[in-house]
Amino acid sequence: MRIGAVAAVAALALAACGDSGSQSPGGGGTAGGSGMQVPDLKPLDKLGEPEGQVSVLAWPGYVEDGSNDPKVDWVSDFEKSSGCQVTVKTFGTSDEAVQLFRTGQYDTVSASGDATLRLIAAGDVEPVNTSLIPNYADIFEALKMQPWNSVNDVPYGIPHGRGANLLMYRTDMVKPAPDSWAAVFDKGSEQKGKVTAYDSPIYIADAALYLMATKPDLGIKDPYALDSKQLAAAVDLLKAQKENIGEYWSDYLKEIQAFKSGSSTVGTTWQVIANVAQGEKAPVEVVLPKEGSTGWSDTWMVGAKSKVKTCAYKFIDHIVSPKANAAVAEYFGEAPANKKSCAETTDPKHCDTFHAEDEEYFSQVHYWNTPISACLDGRADVKCTDYAEWTKAWTEIRNS
């Protein structure tokens, strides 16, 4: 009886520590952009009958069916016309997306560039047959067959849209208005205890980007290609930043609340967060700092183990269709992937504002990418730090 009680209480303590998750055995391929070893999977060759449902894993704000805001809905009509009931689960970081998608409960995912290759290499997603996605024809050519959505000339997903991470600040508490990431790094002490940062190893790239502009002698060319010396410099910067951090965020609702209450006053954000916060009357503004920014170019991918692939394809075709893609782009605050979306936005200037066709602008935006040991900036004389090292470094920063 006593042993039972001991075990029960121990299990109680453990249950509070999170579940063990279900993981498939290892054996993923090795990393390396093109020429990468990937599991031999075949794309769907033709659509069948809609299976009646599809389970979607998406960034918050990408798949809105009116349940958050009755006016924000680009999914309900699709559900009626296609016969595919959509269920959505949102995630806060790419790491969370990868982990959730591996549970096998989801059929399609909106993956950023720092998640796509991991999913491809592990066989979690399969190549897509772009001929089954009629709207693929209208996607900007510059987004197709990129290193983060294709491997060895095989497409693994449909481009969704792209954008830049922005600097958000409280207009009543941060004066003068910042125009540089220095507001959260070198000048962070001006808002001591009220600076916020994104809680993921990928945030190291934001520090690297700032160093790229402020410490040119470090020689950083690409914030995702850091040798060990450059990584150490970024880690030092982030450790110094931590002194001024009040909270880290990965849950966007928490960031909105923190900015509304003023417990956070300056930090990295997404346009959608600023839109919601402004909608709730928080005095916040966003700016694309002069150093440029990290950002994302997202891809809809199909789960290799999905049993409802027809609905998954139909859903993807819908979400990149001109109208839905325009609605997402406006709501989330990003550049749409579909050329025809630019004519469908309620703000006729949306595509100009978000530089949808401005490749030169996007050359300043460093899309989230997975750091690997072969330097992404082409340097061959040094070994770069891979994501595992970034993870270790981030854990060290967070726990220091």
Next chain:
Amino acid sequence: MRSNKALAGLLAPPLLWLVVAYLGALFAIFATAFFTTDPFTNQVVRTFTLENFRALLDPTYLRIIGRTLLIAATVTVLCIVIAVPFAFFMARVAPARIRGLLVAAVLVPLWASYLVKAYAWRTMVQPGGVLESAFGSTPGYGLAAVVLTLTYLWLPYMILPVYAGFERLPVSHLEASADLGGRGLTTFRRVILPSVLPSIAAGTIFTFSLSLGDYIAVQIVGGKLQVLGTAVLQNITLDLPFAAALGTTSVVIMVLYLLAVRRTGALDNL
């Protein structure tokens, strides 16, 4: 013979549940802690290594473990300090009529969702929140806010067993102590305390274990504070085996704690 079968039928489902769901999960976590991950895909690779346990000895993680123990111990002590006088009042001083009301008052907060209560504390400790407007200052998000919130959340789990302990205490013992010349303090020290000590110890099992494993309240009011639970959470997505090794430490701490508490006889009071 028939009653034996009936008994077996009655016990089999809960036993199966205990073994498979509880012990099985514990074993799975312990086993996972010896694996490693693929550096690129973050998938678990099933090769035996002790590296995860070695990494726990890193000063960073020893600090996290120490910090978590400190929080759990502080919360437990605060709960005892508040619960003992309160439970004594409930069981011994308050008229029977009010007693039921007091028990209800202790139980009612348990009906509210944990998240609601944690978020309530988040708004109370935020700048310009209730604490600041009422007392002129607020600890802000961090260690103090976590201790406050957890003490609030787990207090009923301490009050209830201690209250039961006081109730079980026969009046005749107190009278005997008084007859033998024991004054209030002596009676409390030599009669009351020894007999409710097991109840207090039983309460600490709840407050200590719940604080040790908590990560949600810490995320809500802890600011950038990192404890065992949040460290596990952070590693779950990136390095599951190491998260398992971290999780194992809290199990080990709890087992040691329970073995210590067992000597007080508190486990009979659960």
